[in-house]
Amino acid sequence: MKQTLNELLDARVRAALSAAGCPDAPAVIQPAGRPEFGDYQANGVMGAAKARRMNPRALATEVVEKLDLAGIASQVEIAGPGFINITLDAAFLAGRANEALADARLGVPRPAAQRVVVDFSSPNLAKEMHVGHLRSTIIGDALARVLRYLGHEVIAQNHVGDWGTQFGMLTAYLIEVEQGGEAAIALNDLEDFYRRAKQRFDEDAEFATRAREYVVKLQGGDAQVGALWQRFLDISLHHCEEVYARLGVGLTRADVRGESAYNDDLPAVVTDLQAKGLAVESEGAQVVFLDEFRNKEGEAQAYIVQKQDGGYLYSTTDLAAVRYRAGTLHADRALYVVDARQSLHFQQMFTLARKAGYAPATLQLEHVGFGVMLGEDGKPFKTRSGGTVKLADLLEEAESRAFALVSAKNPDMAEAERREIARAVGIGAVKYADLSKNRNSDYVFSWDSMLAFEGNTAPYLQYAYTRIRSVFRRAEGWDETAPVVLSDPAERLLALELARFADTLDDVARETMPHFLCAYLYELAGKFMRFYEACPVLKSEGEVRASRLRLCQLTADTLRTGLGLLGIQVLETM
RNA sequence: GGCCCUAUAGUUGAAUGGAUACAACAGCCCCCUCCUAAGGGGCAGGUACAGGUUCGAUUCCUGUUGGGGCUACCA
Structure with a gap:
């Protein structure tokens, strides 16, 4: 049975603690803080002695007497109030190196394998990727790679933003530029394309009406608008893939499961939440009141799953997604590599997913948050022109x-x-x-x-x-x-x-x-x-x-x- | 208002409750007839403030101050 260095030392020191009358005391192994303290230190004795009202130095002495590090350590010393300083044997270290050299996995043990969903990158396809997308993309990719290396089954999920009102606007604009024969040029710069579409939307009421109609058609399954939307997504995803390729990020089309993929599940989620007595009508919206979260009046905080106008929100989509990840993908662990500003949303979503039975207790749900990007002045990042860096x-x-x-x-x-x-x-x-x-x-x-x-x-x-x-x-x-x-x-x-x-x-x-x-x-x-x-x-x-x-x-x-x-x-x- | 995150050398960052807080950059001083100087060695410099818990606090708790975020129909 292969063990990491920490696991090995931990097991030996815990055995000695146990033999010295402290069966459940943690060993608290860590690399030595200073070279003169050896290579590793075991700090568990102080805590164990305290809990049992023993003299820590006396307990340390007893632990060291019972400690079997033959062939591992060349020196074991007690220092200060009860630190156990361990100096590893040079021959042992050489042996570890030789074992690693003889092993294709460099001597890295395989923990019990889990199926892990890693949700990362997840750009909004309406725009081009900017520096703000860097963290999720590469943190998620690194975590996926490490988990795979350790032997876990990783399912990457690129939860792209490919749904919602802005896509009506974009497809409507796509038709316009195509009629002008300039689609290829216009789509070369997605950011610019979005800006122009938005400008048309804001300035031309007729265009805005058309854009809204397209949203309805798109969500209603209209084939023609759907085809345009698909073309737009294809181009946008292609932009993303160029960035992924340059970054060496392993995401592919197969990992893309965007918001639109859950569209058909959304009514069912709301109906189900209603049936379970979780979602109720409030101010015309479908809302879940979660006791775990309080609003400013000290009442259960509202978590909206369906808007007044019948539209759905990211809360609904994420509930559908967690249901899919648990029920269809059978994940043991789900990581959400998403900006820390969404922390409350994830806490609420996880809580509700448990209550609704979408996420069993055996599924670990983790929001892998990260800090927001600031400019060199310490304020939220913007370029001089007020935009973002692509x-x-x-x-x-x-x-x-x-x-x-x-x-x-x-x-x-x-x-x-x-x-x-x-x-x-x-x-x-x-x-x-x-x-x-x-x-x-x-x-x-x-x-x-x-x-x-x-x-x-x-x-x-x-x-x-x-x-x-x-x-x-x-x-x-x-x-x-x-x-x-x-x-x-x-x-x-x-x-x-x-x-x-x-x-x-x-x-x-x-x-x-x-x-x-x-x-x-x-x-x-x-x-x-x-x-x-x-x-x-x-x-x-x-x-x-x-x-x-x-x-x-x-x-x-x-x-x-x-x-x-x-x-x-x-x-x-x- | 409530909740979450955050405050570490001039600057950017590290530090599962452990001993004298660790680096990088910037500054000053050394080292290429020597396996690549994108390197190595040295000097100098720091835990916002006030309490508390603990044998031991950058770490946990309380308060103060500063920064950021979220807080019912964007994601």
Whole structure:
């Protein structure tokens, strides 16, 4: 039975605590805060002693006596009020590295598999994707990749906005520009197309009436309007797919299940809620009063599922979607990677989905929220002209800045190769800038920080990888089965970091926090850079040389895999 | 008004209740006859305020102040 490092230490320390008379005490294992405290610390003794009115130092002594870390730790010490400091045995760390090298999964254990729905990206198809869509798209993609890597069955759901009044306006405008023979040009810039359609809608009452009629026709299943709507969606989705392709995001048409897909279910949802006594009429609308949420008068807060005019809302659509995800997709866990402003909506929706029986207790429902984007002035982000930055423009700028840098560093390199490197570096920098931040925080959009290529950035990690590749291009004749042997401190620190990969992935999947993986990879790359400076690889000899090459190999494999899970490419040279 | 999020070096960010708060950028100083200097080493600099819980608080609780969001028919 494979275990992560944390699981292994946790099990051993808990066994010792149990033997010392504290059967249910948590071990509280964590990486040591300072190098002189060893590699790991177990902090559970203080709490356990407190709960049992024991002397913590005495309990720590007893736990350490019972603690079996033979072949794992070289030193176990008690410090301070009852910390247990564990220094791992170099031979054990070398063994972990050797096991990882022998395993295609780098020694990462598979947890019990779940079926996980990940709802992410979900752009509004009426407009072009802008920087505000970046977070959901890449956080969701990274989570989907990590969950898949761990062995879960992931069902991506791109819950696109493809329904509602604005599509009547857009299809009506599409007909107009087609009659003028300018449809292809007009649709080239979706943002502009929307703006013009809106202008027509606001200025021309006749057009506005026609647009409203189209909405009714569309929702009534009219074939002609439906065909126009489909064409518009096709073009809009194509725009999205160009962005996904550039970002290296794995979403396809098969993952698209937009709001329109639930259209036929909406009346049934409302009827069902009424039948269950949950939805009632109030001020002409169909409303569910949820006791769990109070309004300003202290009464149960209203959650509208059908408007006065009979129209439906995103609440209704999301209820239909959760019913589908539970009932048809049989999900064990559903993640909603959606902006934090919708937090209340999701709390209400989840609560109602449970009450209505759409989501069984066994289905974990999680709103994976993220902070809103701010400008450099700390206020909600807008460009100087008051608009938004198109995602495509950001990516273009990223590639062009990276291209200038690559060209400056490699003037003799063929342009095609420089372009390829610039693409991976530029896109990687944009993604990493976003993924490396705690998603709960609001996020300041800045061209310079988004497009930085030094320090804690994707290019730093990519650069570490190319350095390793460069070593291997020069290493002639080496033993690809040689064991890792650790002697130099820099080797040991690198091996220790490598051994933490599996725990990191567990943390990312459990907490839905991609920035844990970024922080890990940055640490790993840093440990490698120091090893690289301190320990000559190719100029060393014998088993030391072979061992160092093997460490390089595992580092490269881990960096490539980890960056791959973030959707960031590695390069042979840069 | 109520509810949610948030406040960490000059700046942008990290820190499952653990020991002397971790980085990057910007600043200053070193290191390419040495496996790619997009790198490495060093200096300097920080938890909004006031209480509380705890053996121990950036973390939990209360209050104050500042920022953002949501709060019945947009999503």
